[in-house]
Amino acid sequence: MARTQGFDRDVVVRAARTLFWRAGFEGASVPALEEATGLSRSSIYNTFGSKRGLFDAAVQSYLDEVIRPRLRPLKADVVAPEAVLTYLDGLREAFARTDSMSATSGCLLINTATAPVVHDGEVARVVADYRDELRAAIGSGVAAYLDAAAPEERERLADAATGLSIAAFALVRIAPAEADRTLAAARDLLTAARDQAARAY
Amino acid sequence: MARTQGFDRDVVVRAARTLFWRAGFEGASVPALEEATGLSRSSIYNTFGSKRGLFDAAVQSYLDEVIRPRLRPLKADVVAPEAVLTYLDGLREAFARTDSMSATSGCLLINTATAPVVHDGEVARVVADYRDELRAAIGSGVAAYLDAAAPEERERLADAATGLSIAAFALVRIAPAEADRTLAAARDLLTAARDQAARAY
DNA sequence: TATATACTGGACCGAGCGTTTCAGAAACTG
DNA sequence: CAGTTTCTGAAACGCTCGGTCCAGTATATA
Numbered sequence: 001m002a003r004t005q006g007f008d009r010d011v012v013v014r015a016a017r018t019l020f021w022r023a024g025f026e027g028a029s030v031p032a033l034e035e036a037t038g039l040s041r042s043s044i045y046n047t048f049g050s051k052r053g054l055f056d057a058a059v060q061s062y063l064d065e066v067i068r069p070r071l072r073p074l075k076a077d078v079v080a081p082e083a084v085l086t087y088l089d090g091l092r093e094a095f096a097r098t099d100s101m102s103a104t105s106g107c108l109l110i111n112t113a114t115a116p117v118v119h120d121g122e123v124a125r126v127v128a129d130y131r132d133e134l135r136a137a138i139g140s141g142v143a144a145y146l147d148a149a150a151p152e153e154r155e156r157l158a159d160a161a162t163g164l165s166i167a168a169f170a171l172v173r174i175a176p177a178e179a180d181r182t183l184a185a186a187r188d189l190l191t192a193a194r195d196q197a198a199r200a201y
Numbered sequence: 202m203a204r205t206q207g208f209d210r211d212v213v214v215r216a217a218r219t220l221f222w223r224a225g226f227e228g229a230s231v232p233a234l235e236e237a238t239g240l241s242r243s244s245i246y247n248t249f250g251s252k253r254g255l256f257d258a259a260v261q262s263y264l265d266e267v268i269r270p271r272l273r274p275l276k277a278d279v280v281a282p283e284a285v286l287t288y289l290d291g292l293r294e295a296f297a298r299t300d301s302m303s304a305t306s307g308c309l310l311i312n313t314a315t316a317p318v319v320h321d322g323e324v325a326r327v328v329a330d331y332r333d334e335l336r337a338a339i340g341s342g343v344a345a346y347l348d349a350a351a352p353e354e355r356e357r358l359a360d361a362a363t364g365l366s367i368a369a370f371a372l373v374r375i376a377p378a379e380a381d382r383t384l385a386a387a388r389d390l391l392t393a394a395r396d397q398a399a400r401a402y
Numbered sequence: 403t404a405t406a407t408a409c410t411g412g413a414c415c416g417a418g419c420g421t422t423t424c425a426g427a428a429a430c431t432g
Numbered sequence: 433c434a435g436t437t438t439c440t441g442a443a444a445c446g447c448t449c450g451g452t453c454c455a456g457t458a459t460a461t462a
Contacts (some may be wrong), residue, residue, distance in 0.1 A: 004460070008408065026227050027317035030450055041451080047409095051450065084298060111315040113375050113428050116228035124375045131376055156393070158316055159386035160361060163368035170371045171364075172324045174314050185360035189390070192357070196397075207439065231420055242421085250437095252420065277439055323428065 001063035007049070012037045012063070017058035021101055021108045025055050025117040056118075062108045067130065074137035084141025084161065088187045091165065092180055095172055101178060114170075135162045137175060145190060148197050157193055159185045210248070211262070213238045217261035222302055222309045226256050226318040256318075260327060263309045268331065275338035285342025285362065288386045292366065296373055296381055304377060308370035315371075336363045346391060349398050358394055362387045 016175045019028045019036040032049060034041055048054040068075075071091060073083040080086075094102040105111070109130045139158040146154055163188035172179040206350040209309060212244055220229045220237040228290040231252060235242055249255040269276075281287075295303040306312070310331045319325045365387035372378040 004409090006458085024315075024317050029448075031448085040409095042410060042412085042453085043396050045451070063215070094366045106315060110371060113371055114227050114312040114315045118375060129380075129381060131372065135379075156389045159382050160365060160390060161384060163372075163383040164275075164361060164364045166371055167364035167368040170311060170314055170367055171332065174319060174341060175329045178329075178332060178336075181360050182364040185357050185364060188357045192354070203436085207428085230418080232418085241439095243423085243440060243442085246421070 007039060007043070013041060013054075013057045013061045014065070016054050017061050017108070018101065020055055020058045021105045021111075024111055024115050025051075026115065028142070046181055052120075059108065059112075063130065066108075067133075071137040074141040079129070079140050079144035081144050081147075084138060084145050085187060087138070087141060088161070088165070088183050088190075090115065091168065092183050095168070095176060095183070098176070102169075103172060106172045107166075110166055112168040131162070131166070134165065135159070138162045138165070142190065146197065147186075149193060153193065156168055157189060160189055206248075208240060208244070213240060213248075214255075214258045214262045215266070217255050218262050218309070219302065221259045222263070222306045222312075223255055225312055225316055227316065253321075260309065260313075264331065267309075268334075272335070272338040275342040280341050280345035282345050282348070282349050285339060285391065286388060287341070288342060289362070289384050289391075291365070292369065293381055293384050296369070296377060296384070299377070303370075304373060307373045310365055311370040332363070332367070336360070336365065339359075339363045339366070343391065347394055348396060349397065355392065358390060361390055 015037045016028075016033055019033060020073060022028075023032070029045070029050075030041060033044065033051070033054065037044065039047075044054060048057060073080060082192065091102070094100050097103055108126050112123060113117060113127045118127065135158065138161050139155070142154050142158040142161060148155065149157075164182050168179040168182040168186075173180060206262065216238045218235055219228075220233060221260065223229075224233070225262065231242065231245070232247065234252070238245065240248075244337065245255060249258060271288065275280060275288060292303070295301050298304055310328050313319060313324060314328045339362050340356070343355050343359040343362060350358075365383050369380040369383040369387075370382060
């Protein structure tokens with residue numbers, strides 16, 4: 001009866017996501033979004049309602065396709081001891097591939113945390129929820145890695161590894177080498193804590 | 202012979218700085234800058250050449266009047282052992298005063314690091330230089346605090362404390378409690394390292 | 403094949419942007 | 433007090449912004 005949609009919604013959202021990631025919410029203009037998605041303005045507004053609607057879809061896509069796959073090993077019921085190191089190393093590898101989105105543009109959500117659009121409370125909550133999710137995942141990873149450490153030490157190291165990951169994302173655009181050092185520091189903190197625990201036996 | 206300037210440049214730059222801090226470079230419109238500074242558009246352009254020129258002046262003012270006073274104890278020829286803890290505690294106090302600029306708006310330069318304007322290479326360099334300055338200052342503070350620790354451990358902890366300070370600034374707008382935890386983690390890392398060094402005797 | 407449905411392209415909207423311009427007011431200097 | 437210089441206010445610039453609208457077209461169903 002009705003004509004079917006002539007584009008793949010996921011593909012469109014992914015294209016918009018890339019532009020928002022690179023340019024930020026404010027920096028991605030509607031004409032630029034048209035070009036990136038291949039959609040005309042009316043299709044964008046018909047499908048997503050507004051620029052914000054498209055941004056929200058892009059953020060969800062970012063969480064589902066970029067963030068969570070990387071965090072999956074840390075969110076599993078049983079977490080591998082080395083999973084938290086693998087996470088940090090995976091981030092460093094992404095930063096080292098200088099043409100990767102992570103290297104050129106950091107993290108869509110961390111970029112958003114310091115952008116004007118965050119004054120919209122709903123956006124701020126999404127970003128804060130992301131931080132909590134990251135913290136919980138790293139917390140599991142640290143617990144699996146330092147199974148013998150005192151709880152307060154594990155919490156402290158999980159806070160530190162989470163913060164250092166966030167700092168690395170904030171830095172990678174302007175100082176990629178220093179972003180890598182920041183992640184290396186997180187890794188070293190964990191391995192040093194483990195070495196010390198082993199020595200305590 | 203010539204008429205003298207009818208306003209105090211420093212006062213004007215300070216007012217602009219506050220607005221840029223709150224709203225970011227892109228978010229601070231020229232009309233809003235007029236209102237904040239009390240200057241008319243022509244005076245702004247006559248004095249600073251462009252919005253970017255005013256922003257650059259605001260950034261310098263931020264470095265000179267906000268950042269460097271806080272870092273001064275860490276940059277002195279002889280650094281007090283506890284100075285790095287005092288720095289972290291001072292940051293936490295500022296974050297706890299929920300009406301302070303730091304609590305509501307984080308750090309002007311870290312906000313800029315993830316903003317579109319950073320694609321201007323000159324702006325990116327200023328932000329990267331700030332990170333280096335912060336890292337060097339914290340490095341001195343860590344060296345003074347952990348005078349007996351191994352050099353590689355001091356470097357690692359200095360990288361960590363620097364990164365965690367940056368993460369706290371990135372987070373404070375959207376998750377102030379977590380920003381405080383991030384700084385607390387930095388502090389605990391340092392004190393734990395010192396306790397452990399003491400125990401080694 | 404006829405029809406109904408909704409996707410699509412492109413013109414258009416008002417608003418706000420950063421910047422330029424210029425005439426006139428202000429006030430130091432000689 | 434006259435002259436010169438510079439600051440200042442206001443208006444207008446061209447442009448881009450996010451968003452709306454509608455006629456035309458494509459297509460799945462009956």
